[in-house]
Amino acid sequence: MIRQIAGIAFLLAGTSVAMAEDHSGDVRANRSTIVNRHFYYNSQLCSSGPIAQVKLKKEPKHGSVKIVRSVWVPEKGKCKGKKFKGVDIIYTPKRGYRGPDEFSTKYSMPKYANRSTLRYLHDNYKMQVK
Numbered sequence: 645m646i647r648q649i650a651g652i653a654f655l656l657a658g659t660s661v662a663m664a665e666d667h668s669g670d671v672r673a674n675r676s677t678i679v680n681r682h683f684y685y686n687s688q689l690c691s692s693g694p695i696a697q698v699k700l701k702k703e704p705k706h707g708s709v710k711i712v713r714s715v716w717v718p719e720k721g722k723c724k725g726k727k728f729k730g731v732d733i734i735y736t737p738k739r740g741y742r743g744p745d746e747f748s749t750k751y752s753m754p755k756y757a758n759r760s761t762l763r764y765l766h767d768n769y770k771m772q773v774k
Contacts, residue, residue: 668770676710676736679769682751683716683730690723696751698731701766704747706773707737711749737773746770 671677684693698711714732718724733749750766 664766664768666768666770668772670772670774671735671737673737673742673773674739676734678732679735679771680733680749680767681714681716681730682733683728684753685723685728687721687723690726692728694753695729696731696753698733698749698751700747701750702746702748704735704745706741706743706745707735709747709749710734710736733769735769735771742773744770744772 667680669679671679682696682698684696685691686693695713700709700711703709710733712732712734714730716728716730718726718728731751735745735747737745746769748766748768750764752764
């Protein structure tokens with residue numbers, strides 16, 4: 645069980661899609677950190693999109709990753725207060741570790757042009773544990 649979520653380090657909401665994205669940033673030692681969130685929704689209609697199916701592609705050498713279902717509630721804008729289901733990617737460094745670490749994830753979701761076809765994507769994460 646995750647004891648503490650330190651904060652959102654890299655990305656608040658996945659509202660656009662790319663074939664591969666690189667994420668980098670600092671995370672705190674001895675704490676769990678949400679390093680990415682995948683939420684897809686129509687901001688004009690405030691309707692939910694598909695929930696991405698996320699899997700770990702490459703494990704970190706100096707920590708662990710949990711992929712969990714979650715709920716995101718926008719704090720402003722037209723959809724303020726509405727709940728959207730998605731996925732959080734949470735990185736936890738090994739206790740006492742400080743230094744670089746990296747991992748990658750892969751995920752799939754329906755294409756918007758043809759919902760019967762899945763689109764496969766991946767993200768790379770490079771972190772500095774401080």
